[in-house]
Amino acid sequence: MTDATPSFPDIVPEPIGDGTPLAELTTMRVGGRAERILVARSGEDLVSRALELWEAGEPWLLLGGGSNTVVHDDGFPGTVLLVRNTGAAPIADPDLAPGRIRLRVQAGHDWDHLVAACVDRGWSGVEALSGIPGLAGAAPVQNIGAYGQELSDVLHSIEFLDRELGEVRRIPAAELGLGYRDSAIKQGMAGVVLSIDLLLADGAAESAGARGDAGGDAEAPILSAPVFYGQLADALGVTVGDRVPIRELRSSVLRLRASKGMVLDPEDHDSWSSGSFFTNPIVSEHFARTLPEGAPRFPVQPAGRAEEGPAVTSFAELAMGHPLRIPAPAPERQVKLSAAWLIEHAGVRHGFRLPGSGAAISDKHTLAITNRGAATADDVAQLARFVVQRVQQEFGVILAPEPNLYGLEL
Template sequence: MRVGGPAERLIVARSREDLVAHALELWRSDEPWMLLGGGSNTVVSDEGFPGAVLLVRNTGAARITDEADGSAPGEVRLRVQAGHDWDLLVAACVDRGWAGIEALSGIPGSAGAAPIQNIGAYGQELAQVLHSIEFLDLERGEVRRIPAAELELGYRDSIIKQGLEGVVVSIDLMLSEEFDEATRGAHAEAPAPTAEVSYAQLAQALGVELGDRVPIRQLRDSVLRLRASKGMVLDPSDHDTWSSGSFFTNPIVTEAFARTLPADAPRFPIAAEEPAPAVTTLEELAAGAPLRLPEPVADPMVKLSAAWLIEHAGIERGYRLPGSGAAISSKHTLAITNRGGASASDVAELARLVVQRVQQEFGVILAPEPNLYGLEL
């Protein structure tokens, strides 16, 4: 966003070993510290950060090929260092014919940040392909591997975002390989790897039906065009891209509450978890197990469109407060942008206004998506 003050001290970790060593040193010193990847999803106050900022710059991606990699035929297990540029990774995977993250094209930032909020776009989420992460645990003071199933990945959420402190050192992805490199090298006429189109806007842009399959390169190119049309691909000459992407997450509310909103307010059902069976076998009872009772049926949940709520609360594209250097993007109401010369205070002031207007109009409190340091909404 090109706002925010300086760090008191800056440390750059260019290798896995550096990252672990610097983090452990910071924890032992009790100095205030902040971990920073690409910085695209971070907004820091104008006062800056009163401590050490550790820049994650360890890069590299390698296929795991030993017998214990856990991959099945047609799968590729890929280990990616935390500081590796995410979109360069996606581009490299598409070039090799490895499918699973092509719809996540154009997302700025580094690979290590991806599992923290379970990045997702255009019908794909990291949770669909994440195998595990290598994690330097602050409490334990050691590196451990955490399977994806234990990360409690949800909509822009994970156990790390909810309080598990430490540093993502690397991530392992499990991607699909329709044709291995040897096959494609020997047979140039082999069909291109494909992926299912599972997002309506993307299907429309591609001129196909939901559920159809298209070549992964074609899907990536279409996603990049869509993101660029919304100002979500960085262009130094376009102030609409001077942002942290979507500034607010789409609210998740009960279906009952959603019915109080206008009928034309978009809402998308959230798949509910299957309740545990309320059956206790005779063998379990004989062994002393407690009697399981039926769990109460939870209210169905739906996801709302934050963009729709903002627009219908009277905040239009391009809206800005008098004298402020920050404005709503002229392309997309979810983005707050720096029009040139904006301060972090300008950004926070506009964000607070948006939250206030939506709450007053619809009773929904929007939550910020970026990490905010020294700023309150």
């Protein structure tokens, strides 16, 4: 296990001590102090620290960029281990197809800095994930996604410190159970992500080939991956499935995210949040039909028909000793709902806040709970509980929080 050469731009390490409140280490900006804070600035350090903490048997919290974490005002009763190993560089892979890049990224590398560097180099596959706060190591845990792209589209593998085995192993993406904001890690596979490998398209090589085919010196633009999200396609003035200059796509995504308060900005309290506080619920198609006609519904990839085995078609076959096997019924189709629509139509509007609370629904996006400057973790939890109750009462849907909550319950 080695750290990648830090060939990409990186952020300056922040000064951190045991007295640092977790409000300063999370994007929601709430949370008290931990008993102790440790900082791992290399992969080797991250491994040794984690093994020591497991061996000690004390409670501890692994914390990256803090964009998906809300901690109680009393703080965390144990050690916080900060992931700060950085670096990203292409690695050799004889199995790579022409025009592909395998990029190894250390877990503590800032995600949007990584995306910006990839766009600068003309490597496509993550440009629609621009502006997502947090660090690279958390990306596979949540299977981050936005505007038609998900990490699972480009993830090759992860380097993982397995708690059960007490050793580092490389796990292919196919074995991580990646789904909508979900993974085997999120579901309990214990360990620490040390680095991730991405498979990206080398748009610069493609562009050079296009210039050669066309002849002359005309410079062909480096194109993005196909645009698969309607809102983004509309913003770009193209049709779903089209490709656009990669820098143009990143700029458009950043504008869209900023318009929703989803790009971190110290001056914008709408960005003092954990991003989308609730996941979009996935329900059966039958249940979805009970909702109002205007409720958005997005088809989930249909499940395949489960068969018990070949069905016997005649009494003669039964007489010959063939067992009777009845095809199992196909699982009911599922659809994804819009949590933002459910919240707004349950009567919780933009900017809503409970009396006396420092937390409020974003002025820009009903899916975000924000800190208006002096919120406590209890303020955030109380507002979240209110939203859950309103949506359940109105539509019978129970919203699930997207961020990890420590010392708080909804």
